[in-house]
Amino acid sequence: MIEVKNLTKFFGPKKAVNDVSFEVKKGEVLGFLGPNGAGKSTTMRMITGFITPTSGTAVIGGVDITQSPIEALQKIGYLPENAPVYPEMTARSFLEFCAEVRGFSGVEKSKRIDETIEKCFLKDVIYQPVNTLSKGFKQRVCFAQSILHDPEYLIMDEPTDGLDPNQKHEVRSMIREMGINKAIILSTHILEEVDAVCTRAMIIANGHVVANDKPDQLRARSGLHGAVRLTLNNAEGEKAKSCFKTLTDVKEVEIIDDKNQLNMRIYPESLGMTLTDKVLKCAAENNFQIESIYTEQGRLDEVFRMITEVGEARSRLDRIVKQ
Amino acid sequence: MPRTLRNTKIILLRELTGYFGSPVAYVFIVIFLMLIGFFTFSVSHFYEAGQADLRSHFEWYPWLFLFLIPSVAMRLWADEKRVGTIELIMTLPISLTEVILGKFLAAWIFVGIAQILTFPLVLSTMYLGDPDYGTIFCAYVGSFLMGGAYLSVGSMTSAITRSQVVSFILAVVACLFMVLSGWPPVTEALIGWAPNWLINLVASFSFMTHYQSIQRGVLDFRDIFYYLSFMFFMLYTNGIILMSRKS
Numbered sequence: 001m002i003e004v005k006n007l008t009k010f011f012g013p014k015k016a017v018n019d020v021s022f023e024v025k026k027g028e029v030l031g032f033l034g035p036n037g038a039g040k041s042t043t044m045r046m047i048t049g050f051i052t053p054t055s056g057t058a059v060i061g062g063v064d065i066t067q068s069p070i071e072a073l074q075k076i077g078y079l080p081e082n083a084p085v086y087p088e089m090t091a092r093s094f095l096e097f098c099a100e101v102r103g104f105s106g107v108e109k110s111k112r113i114d115e116t117i118e119k120c121f122l123k124d125v126i127y128q129p130v131n132t133l134s135k136g137f138k139q140r141v142c143f144a145q146s147i148l149h150d151p152e153y154l155i156m157d158e159p160t161d162g163l164d165p166n167q168k169h170e171v172r173s174m175i176r177e178m179g180i181n182k183a184i185i186l187s188t189h190i191l192e193e194v195d196a197v198c199t200r201a202m203i204i205a206n207g208h209v210v211a212n213d214k215p216d217q218l219r220a221r222s223g224l225h226g227a228v229r230l231t232l233n234n235a236e237g238e239k240a241k242s243c244f245k246t247l248t249d250v251k252e253v254e255i256i257d258d259k260n261q262l263n264m265r266i267y268p269e270s271l272g273m274t275l276t277d278k279v280l281k282c283a284a285e286n287n288f289q290i291e292s293i294y295t296e297q298g299r300l301d302e303v304f305r306m307i308t309e310v311g312e313a314r315s316r317l318d319r320i321v322k323q
Numbered sequence: 324m325p326r327t328l329r330n331t332k333i334i335l336l337r338e339l340t341g342y343f344g345s346p347v348a349y350v351f352i353v354i355f356l357m358l359i360g361f362f363t364f365s366v367s368h369f370y371e372a373g374q375a376d377l378r379s380h381f382e383w384y385p386w387l388f389l390f391l392i393p394s395v396a397m398r399l400w401a402d403e404k405r406v407g408t409i410e411l412i413m414t415l416p417i418s419l420t421e422v423i424l425g426k427f428l429a430a431w432i433f434v435g436i437a438q439i440l441t442f443p444l445v446l447s448t449m450y451l452g453d454p455d456y457g458t459i460f461c462a463y464v465g466s467f468l469m470g471g472a473y474l475s476v477g478s479m480t481s482a483i484t485r486s487q488v489v490s491f492i493l494a495v496v497a498c499l500f501m502v503l504s505g506w507p508p509v510t511e512a513l514i515g516w517a518p519n520w521l522i523n524l525v526a527s528f529s530f531m532t533h534y535q536s537i538q539r540g541v542l543d544f545r546d547i548f549y550y551l552s553f554m555f556f557m558l559y560t561n562g563i564i565l566m567s568r569k570s
């Protein structure tokens with residue numbers, strides 16, 4: 001388990017990370033979300049001991065990173081931001097170096113390297129110097145380094161940055177697979193990634209944790225959640241709108257687009273009310289031709305924007321209180 | 324302890340292969356040999372002097388090292404910072420001491436290799452006359468130690484900045500100071516107004532004073548101790564600078 005306890009970091013007078021605490025158990029993949037400069041990388045750097053926290057600490061599998069960093073680091077695989085790799089080394093010799101540092105030698109070493117090369121699809125480039133590789137390959141070489149020793153804990157700063165869609169897909173399914181028996185923290189600003197791999201998402205804004213929940217539940221915070229999205233072929237906008245408006249439990253009807261087809265969204269009075277049935281019945285009574293109908297799940301990007309704005313407001317408030 | 328040795332060796336080998344994997348190593352070695360040859364033969368007139376010793380060779384080391392060694396050392400940490408690999412190496416399960424030592428020793432061995440490649444000079448002297456091998460050996464040891472001292476300064480200045488140019492200039496200035504404080508023109512300038520103990524103190528901190536006595540063939544424990552403790556002090560400072568960057 002990774003336990004992050006009250007991590008706080010000042011850069012000069014600026015508070016980059018403010019009292020961040022959370023836990024990640026094995027079998028969990030925690031997605032770290034936040035606008036640029038929110039403190040994601042700083043938090044990860046503190047967990048891996050690259051930066052010393054101003055206060056607070058991280059305990060990795062029972063070992064405190066600030067007390068016994070080497071022991072803690074043995075349990076961690078870390079993919080830093082921008083995937084740094086020694087440019088003059090070949091991919092193979094770089095992985096060999098990392099394996100040696102991790103204490104592998106002889107047959108065990110080459111077996112692990114071969115396995116990792118296989119897993120990360122690096123076969124074609126292993127004898128090329130890293131500075132001749134494209135961004136995507138460089139990213140994968142550094143990724144390979146982080147999983148080489150099969151660590152219990154994986155910390156990855158933007159693992160799919162710079163990859164093409166196919167590679168993104170591969171890396172994501174790999175992370176999901178590894179998430180079954182490892183504790184993984186990854187940061188990203190691609191929201192679909194959270195859906196694709198994370199069991200939990202944490203949103204951080206201005207150094208504060210502003211949300212820490214399952215992706216589904218985060219999405220439920222969206223104003224769109226539970227609304228019925230309806231496309232009709234032969235209805236006139238205002239008429240349909242007044243029709244649906246009269247239904248019980250309907251709070252608001254919004255017309256999105258009224259050109260060829262009528263596109264509308266029907267909001268429930270409160271969460272947990274299902275409108276689909278009533279809407280269907282009403283449409284049948286009025287002979288509306290339904291092209292499509294579905295219930296909105298809510299959109300993460302909307303929730304993200306909403307929540308991070310709250311974070312901004314909170315840190316502004318903090319500053320005012322301090323003054 | 325075996326762990327420390329093992330890790331230091333891994334870092335050292337990686338660095339050393341890094342040197343020879345890039346053009347830096349070859350450019351350095353070629354330029355070093357060309358310059359030292361030029362000074363030995365054309366400026367100091369090695370042949371015309373008619374003496375079977377290498378004094379005309381070794382007297383150039385402090386000045387040549389002044390520019391060449393900082394150019395080797397400047398990339399030690401500045402480059403790691405620029406490329407970002409410092410984040411990688413600092414989050415591997417190895418201690419800072421091991422990394423600093425490994426990197427420093429690799430650079431030192433590299434300088435040593437460049438020095439060893441001046442062996443044809445020794446062969447020529449052997450062919451032409453009957454040199455004092457003890458003195459030549461001492462001079463090699465002395466210049467190697469002095470090279471290490473220059474390197475430790477360069478390693479320290481390289482940790483301060485992410486720019487190699489800044490690191491280079493800082494190292495040259497610092498090394499120049501360490502050389503000049505024992506150089507006769509500077510010590511002579513002090514004579515007459517400064518108390519004797521001060522002159523001795525300033526001079527005893529200089530690379531030059533200690534190098535000259537070794538170069539003459541006197542391998543004094545105190546000189547060796549001076550260089551080793553100087554390197555230790557610089558590398559220790561190097562460690563403190565890197566630690567302070569962490570927080």
